[in-house]
Amino acid sequence: MGVNRKLIGTGEVPIITLTDIGVSFGTVKALTGIELKIMPGECVGVVGHNGAGKSTLVNVINGRLSPTGGDVSYNGEVSKADFRNAQRARNAGIRSVFQELSLCPNLTVLENLRIPYRKMPLRNWRGKAALAVRKSLDAIFPGNRIDPYRVVDDLPIAERQMVEIAIAFSRRDMDARLVILDEPTSSLDGAIADQLLGYIRRFCAEGGSIIFVSHMLGEIFDVATRIVVMKDGRIIANDDARNFTRASLVTAMGQVVPDAAEVTEAKKKQVFGAEVIRMENGLNARKGEIVGLAGLAGHGQAEALARCFLEQSPDWRASRAPAVVFVAGDRSRDGVMPLWSIMRNLTLQTLVEFSRNFLVDRKAEGRLAKEWHRKIGIKTDNLENPILSLSGGNQQKVLFARALASSAPIVVMDDPMRGVDVGTKKEVYRMIRDEAEKGRTFLWYSTETDEILECDRVFVFRDGKISAELNGDEITEENMLRASFEMQETSQ
Amino acid sequence: MNMLTRNNRLQIAKRGFKDLVGAMLRKPWIWAYLAAGITYLATLLVVSIGGGAWALLYAALTFASFAVIVGVGQMFVITLGPGNVDLSIPATMTLAGTLALKFMETDGALVLPGLLIALGVGLACGLFNFSLILLLRIPPIIATLSSSFLFQSLAIWSNRGLRIKPPQILADFTTGGTFGIPNAALVALLVSILAWFVLEKAIVGRWISAAGQNSRAARLGGVPVNAVRFGVYLSCAVLAGFTGFMLANFSGGANLNMGAEYMLMSIAVVVIGGSSIAGGNSNVPGIWAAALFMFLIVSMLNSYGFGAGVRLILTGMIIVSVVALASKRGHKI
Amino acid sequence: MNRDHVRILLPVMSLVILLGAVFYMQPRAMSYFGLNLLFNLAVPVALATIAQMMILMVNDIDLSIGAFVSFCACVTATFVQSDPVVGYAILLAAILLYAAMGAVIHARGLPAIVVTLGMSFFWAGMAILILPSPGGAAPGWLRVMMTAKTPFLPVAIIAPIIIALTMHYFVKRSALGVLLRGVGGNEQAMERSGWSVMVLKAIAYGIAGLFCVLAGMALVGLTTSADANIALRYTLLSIAGVILGGGEFTGGRVSPIGAVIGALTLTLAASFLSFLHLSPDWQIGAQGAILILVLAVRLVFTRREALV
DSSP: OOOOGGGTTTTSSOSEEEEEEEEEETTEEEEEEEEEEEOTTOEEEEEOOTTSSHHHHHHHHTTSSOOSEEEEEETTEEEOOSTTHHHHHHHTTEEEEOSSOOSOTTSBHHHHHHTTOTTOOOTTHHHHHHHHHHHHHHHHSTTOOOOTTSBGGGSOHHHHHHHHHHHHHSOOSSOOSEEEEESTTTTSOHHHHHHHHHHHHHHHHTTOEEEEEOSOHHHHHHHOSEEEEEETTEEEEEEEGGGOOHHHHHHHHOOOOOOHHHHHHHHHHOOOOSEEEEOTTSOEEETTOEEEEESSTTSSHHHHHHHHHHHHSOSSOOOSSOSEEEEOSSIIIIIOOTTSBHHHHHHTTTHHHHOSSSBOOHHHHHHHHHHHHHHHTOOOSOTTSBGGGSOHHHHHHHHHHHHHTSOOSEEEEESTTTTOOHHHHHHHHHHHHHHHHTTOEEEEEOSOHHHHTTOSEEEEEETTEEEEEEEGGGOOHHHHHHHHTHHHHHHO | OHHHHHHHHHHHHHHHHHHHHHHHHHSTHHHHHHHHHHHHHHHHHHSOTTTHHHHHHHHHHHHHHHHHHHHHHHHHHHHTOTTOOOTTHHHHHHHHHHHHHHHHTTOGGGHHHHHHHHHHHHHHHHHHHHHHHHHSOOOHHHHHHHHHHHHHHHHHHHHTTOOBOOOHHHHHHHHOEETTEEHHHHHHHHHHHHHHHHHHHBHHHHHHHHHHHOHHHHHHTTOOHHHHHHHHHHHHHHHHHHHHHHHHHHTTSBOTTTTTTHHHHHHHHHHHTTOOTTSSOOOHHHHHHHHHHHHHHHHHHHHTTOOHHHHHHHHHHHHHHHHHHHHHHHHHO | OOHHHHHHHHHHHHHHHHHHHHHHHOGGGSSHHHHHHHHTTHHHHHHHHHHHHHHHHTTOOOSOHHHHHHHHHHHIIIIIHHOHHHHHHHHHHHHHHHHHHHHHHHHTTOOHHHHHHHHHHHHHHHHHHHOSSSBOOOOHHHHHHHTOOOSSSOHHHHHHHHHHHHHHIIIIISHHHHHHHHHHHOHHHHHHTTOOHHHHHHHHHHHHHHHHHHHHHHHHHHHSOBOTTTTTTHHHHHHHHHHHTTOOSSTTOOOHHHHHHHHHHHHHHHHHHHHTTOOGGGHHHHHHHHHHHHHHHHHHHHHHHHHO
């Protein structure tokens, strides 16, 4: 529409232009007023804390998510943003590498190229695909020894991520012009990550564009020509990378330390009891202590928590005095019973504790639910309403109540504040602190820095192992980031 | 709690009759009862009026009761969630019926030991099934499938395909009635009340539902999932064994194909009865409606002069459309 | 050697061991006619197993295969024999209905196990309508084909080999087969790349329908007549065959060669017992026992794999 087609790809026409984009899920605004233009040859680094809207932005760009307001235009062609955007994005040469792996584990490496390559020439396609993957792998990660004929399931996680990146950059009928990399180095070790960064620079020099989402500010400064800072669903800074320093970037992202004075005061008062947990990997906790598990997502924290819980809760009988209870963060996967009422969800863990025989003691159940309804402030006028009628934050409160109502001395929390608003967070922090003072032990995995700062002691995970143990004043965002990326930083 | 219920009552009273009907319509089993009622009336239109109405209901109750007992067992299993189905029900029924009748050898004095043998066979079959599932980590469908081959062979081997007659006293009991209600139906009623009680009132019922909705979340919520699955598979097999015993006595002897139709029947009554195939949601009253419906539709088509072919076709189409309609409700949640 | 090769090793070994045992006990079986006798009924079972494999490949399960194969057999023994045009039209319509079933199952998010269960009633009814009592006759060419005296190897051996190799090429090598397996492996990734999972599932179901039709025809070619219950056992046999052949319930991990070998093993297990002079009562039981045994051995294998 009014665009000279010859200019596409010459550096004159932006690959993608976002105009006043807004995305809302129900009443929650995930993105507001986003303006972004990406020209060929640019490497745009996107930074921001968790929940700032980075993934939503990425999904709008690759067309998986239809914005609720504003316009997306690919190659300068203005179009109404709708469900066809995914196809338009593909035709514009936009490809993505997601954090969660999107390969088919039952297929071989070369077969996985077939999935995104829609118009693959069918004559001898296996040979050609093997060649294309091989070529792409060699271009990005020289010296790798990945066999394109191997089944993806058999590859270690780092190699799977390399394959996924290589497939995104591979040559097809429509070449890659804008590749979105969302935390691409999270499973790669330092040397491999450096190879990737080097390739990104070459790719941009040849006229390709990259959107690079990362928590690693070092990597961002390494490759980005422009940096976009996001906060609360808005772009709050968008400037040439040279105009940022590490410090100014951190300031722009916004400090997330809540009431530092209050926290430290609470911490000072703590005197801990005897050690109540010690696991093989060195994770330990004392009575009355809040222990944080930090590090990038998917580096073994969730597994450590699950092991801690499963080892101490029998699979064959329920105990009236359980040793440990669990608060889920991935509510639909690990926590909520979608068919049940709020009350039933709340009392699941404690059924055996308050009932005297094999029948459910309805009176005791009602009392318990009512008590926690008041205590934790679940926003409902009737506990018989279905759990799914509650907002995410309130569902989370129910899960907290389910665990805290138990008499168990240890509470394991798997990133329990996902999708919880700030007010609720504050309340829950206070409750956790109170319970800890009464002698409960908390194991708390979180991807959000401000929650980890609430902890008395922090274990930072990397590649399934503990890479650092931080005490008291050592618990800072910088120390955590350093431990999360240790090997990469040292190799640079 | 008291205030809450009083509130509820007040609210319901205020909302009035119209909403009460609406609330009834939301009960998933109401449709099955409606369908059963309509087919009942439609059958009566052609069956000679007179003794016909009661005789038809009597027959329906009798035949439905066997489907109800196995259906309750299958419902427990299906409630455990996707992938959980007991395909060994027919073989278990046949084996239990055969062994029990062989033991009794038409001797009326051995009724109780015979019953115990049937239940014991069910128990053993359930144990075998579950040990395959737990120890060999075989998916339930395949585990129960392969064990059903074994049970079937055992049954064939034990009586060489001969029909063994039941003791007269048992044949009389299962075909007879008390206060005008068939005995088989009374037994099935007892079983279903028991099942309802377990599912609605007992802690175990909550656990079964939780494990069915999301077994991972249930495990993390302190539910002893293995014990729950163990109990469910065992009770399903025991109920199947019991039905085999009843059916063998009712139909004048155990034969090798006696369980055959109950594989599909047991699943069909659960699904038509409004239990969710996705698990977590069980529904005892619906099973009765579905079992009655399944029998009545056959007798309706019979009385209209349709053959077995049309009957089966319609049954199939009903099952598929019930599932299609039910899934729409599921998607909204 | 990747995991796929390891997976195929177990079914091959179980077939070889079983075959070895049969030959040891009855050396005369080691002949043209002996082999034909042993594997005669394996052809329709193998075809039905392939059909089940197509469904399992896209993470569903089909409980209507037995009834559907019976239906196809009835159509073959009646219409195809007497009125070919109508007969083939019915079979084609049935295949299209199968494909439509796959599309609907995906589009409405229905549980395949219940839908196919309902459809099994439907097909059983249709079969009875077409052929109320056992009878019918095999079309002449079909009879000739199934009982042909081929040189060197009997039909009972050649046909499974052809089936296995063709399907191996289609499922494991062709560009479409990869997409179908991709649906089983990661449905989301497929949708993300712009493929219509609904169309792919319809294709998988359609191919399954086609193979059921072939199974029904092959069965009639062998038995020369049909009845409405002729293939009811195939539902369970086909599932067992796929699993025996190294296939898995979920994740799109199937092997056509393995599935055919699984079907052969199950057929052989039945013949094996008669050579053992064991009572034929145990035929079905032996199939179950072999299935359990192989799964148990596979567990040992996968455990070791997990440790490495």
